[in-house]
Amino acid sequence: MTHRLLPIALLAAAAATTAGCGGGADQGPPAQAAGRAALAGAGYTSDQLEQALLTEPSGYRRAGDPDSGEYGTLAAIQNFDQLQRQVKLDKPRCAAARPGGALDRSVPAAIATFAKKGGSSLTETLLALPDDAAERQVKARVPAGCQTFRTLVGATWSEHEVMEPPPGTLGEGSRTVGVVSTTGGSNTKTWYVVARxxxxxxxxxxxxxNATREEAEGLAGQAIEQARRILP
Known part of the structure; x- marks a missing residue:
């Protein structure tokens, strides 16, 4: 699952989701028109983005085929939307917050997922965005009071603690967000990196x-270089 149980709107990132990044906002015809304009401005198609995804990150194997198309139509994003509807948050205002603005779900995008022994999973999302829209996502910050929150799925509560280091310098600017999630006696970590x-x-x-910030940012650096080589 691309974004697990974490409210992607809170983290303002793709995907991850894992996105990517982005959120589950409903968008009508005006937003779709904006997406077509964004495509014209960015100049990248979803097919081009798919070709620019990582293929064999060190230590990982690909988990299924890549997916590409309009961001909101991708299977991983639709699955996350469905999962998000099942999650109750103890701080609803944090789920509604979109620090980087609602992401236009009609923009071209591509997603690839990888797995590694030990239970780690990696998801890369590429989106075609005008520079100003991409910069807004990178400059977004977790809202005050949302650094800790709890989620309820069925009868199970999980606790989450958000870590947000200072802005980074990957690509043309980046942000990193980490979340430690505790369910019962089990702890997992998620690191999101968004780079322009x-x-x-x-x-x-x-x-x-065993996910770490260092590994996530190292993989982001590889993804940035791969995209730089492939995208004209």
Missing amino acids: GRRHLVTISLYGP
């Missing part, structure tokens, strides 16, 4: 009991 490239946004989501 030229007319595109790179997002990395690294999930697992």
Whole structure:
């Protein structure tokens, strides 16, 4: 699952989801029109983005085929939307917050997922965005009071603690967000990295009991270089 149980609107990132990044906001015809304009401005198609995804990150194997198309139509995003509807948050205002603004779900995007022994999973999302829209996502910050929250799925509560280091310098600017999640006696970590490239946004989501910021940012660096080589 691309974004697990974490409210992607809170983290403002792709995907991750793992997105990517983005959120589950409903968007009508005006937003779709804006998406077509964004495509014209960015110049990248979803097929081009798919070609620019990582293929064999060190230590990982691909988990299924990549997916590409309009961001909101991708299977991983639709699955996350469905999962998000099952999650109750103890701080509803945090779920509604969109620090980087609602992401246009009609923009071209591509997603690839990878797995590693030990239970770690990696998701990369590439989105075609005008530079100003990508910069807003990178400059977003977790709202005050939302650094800790609890989620309820069925009868099970989980506790989450958010860590947000200072802005980074990956690509043309980046942000990193980490979340430690505790369910019963089990702890898992998720690290999200969002980095701006030229007319595109790179997002990395690294999930697992041993996920680290260093590994997530290292994988983001690889993704940025791969996109830089492939995208004209």
